[in-house]
C-alpha cells in the first residue's frame with residue numbers, strides 16, 4: 001500500500017471530538033448527552049445576517065477577490081475603529097475562518113523546523129496547523145492555580161532559540177478563558193521587540209469579556225506595527241461558525257504580501273458568507289450586551305457549581321466561553337469516557353473535553369477538562385448535578 005505522510009501520521013487527534021463514539025453509543029442507549037465539549041454556541045446569529053441570506057436574489061456565486069471584497073474590508077475597518085484600532089482595508093485579508101488565517105500565518109512566517117512559542121494549554125488545532133506546516137510548537141506552561149495567567153518572561157526567554165519565529169497567544173483564551181492584561185501584553189511586546197519576533201494574537205473571542213474587564217488588542221499597542229499579526233473570526237462573535245469567515249490583520253506589509261500569495265493560491269474566501277458577514281457588522285451593541293449577560297450567568301452557574309463539588313477546582317475566567325477545571329481523578333480522559341459509557345443521572349450524562357489534548361507536554365493537564373458553557377443555565381445546572389453524583393460513584397475518584 002502507498003505510504004501516507006509522516007506529518008499526517010503525527011497530526012494529533014482532536015481532544016474535542018475524541019470521545020464522539022462514546023457519546024454516540026450513549027445516545028443509542030437512550031441517554032441524553034449534554035455537550036460541553038465543543039464551542040458551538042446555541043445563541044442565534046444576528047437577524048441582520050440571516051435576513052440578507054434569506055432575501056438574497058443572487059443568481060451567481062462567483063469567485064471574489066483573494067483578499068476579500070473591498071466593501072466588506074472597508075466595513076471591517078469601521079468595526080476595528082469602534083474598538084480603537086485604526087486599520088486600512090489593505091491591512092486585512094478575509095479568510096475562510098480563523099482556521100485559514102492561522103494556516104496562512106504559519107506558512108508566511110515559518111519554514112520547516114522553525115519554532116513558535118505558545119503558552120499551554122492552547123487551542124489544540126494550533127498543533128494541527130503547525131504540524132501541517134512543518135512548524136514546531138514550543139510550549140511554555142501556564143498554571144491553573146493562577147487561572148492560567150501569562151507565564152513569566154523568564155519562561156519565554158528560556159524557550160527562545162535561533163529557530164524561534166514568533167510567540168502566539170489566544171486572547172481571551174480557548175481553552176482557559178483567560179484574558180491578558182495590558183501589562184501582560186506589554187511584557188510580550190518587550191520580548192518580541194528584543195528578539196525581533198512576530199507576535200500573533202488569536203482574538204476570535206474579543207467581544208466575550210466579563211465583569212467589566214477590557215480586551216486589549218495587540219493591534220492597539222504602539223511600537224508593534226511590524227510585529228503584530230491578528231487572527232480573527234466571525235464564527236463565535238456572531239454565532240456564525242458555519243459561515244466560515246475570518247480574517248488576518250497586520251500592518252506589516254511584507255507579511256501581508258506573503259500571506260496574499262497563499263490567499264491567491266486558494267482563489268477567494270466564500271462569496272455568500274462575506275455578504276452575510278458585512279450585514280452582521282450592522283448588529284447593534286445591544287446584541288452583544290444580551291449575549292454577554294447570558295454568558296456571564298452561564299459561567300457563574302458552571303464555575304460556581306463546579307467549585308461547590310468536593311475536590312473540584314475551576315478558576316473563574318474573564319473571557320471567551322470556556323473553563324478548565326481540575327477534577328479529583330488520575331485521568332480526566334478516563335473520567336470523561338466513563339461518564340459517557342458507564343454513567344447516567346436520571347437518564348442524562350455529559351461530554352467534556354479532556355484538557356491533556358490542549359497541552360503539548362504529555363505529562364500536563366491529565367486531571368483537567370475543558371467545559372464550554374454553550375448550553376442554557378438549566379442544562380448547566382443539570383451538568384453540575386451529573387458531575388457531583390458521578391464523582392461520588394466513579395471508581396477512580398481520589399478521596
Ligand SMILES: Cc1ncc(COP(=O)(O)O)c(C=O)c1O
Pocket residue numbers: 039096097098099100123170173174202204232233234235241244245246
Ligand atoms: C481560539 C480559536 N481560534 C480559531 C478557531 C477557529 O475559528 P474559525 O471557525 O473561524 O475557523 C477557534 C474555533 O473554535 C478557536 O476557538
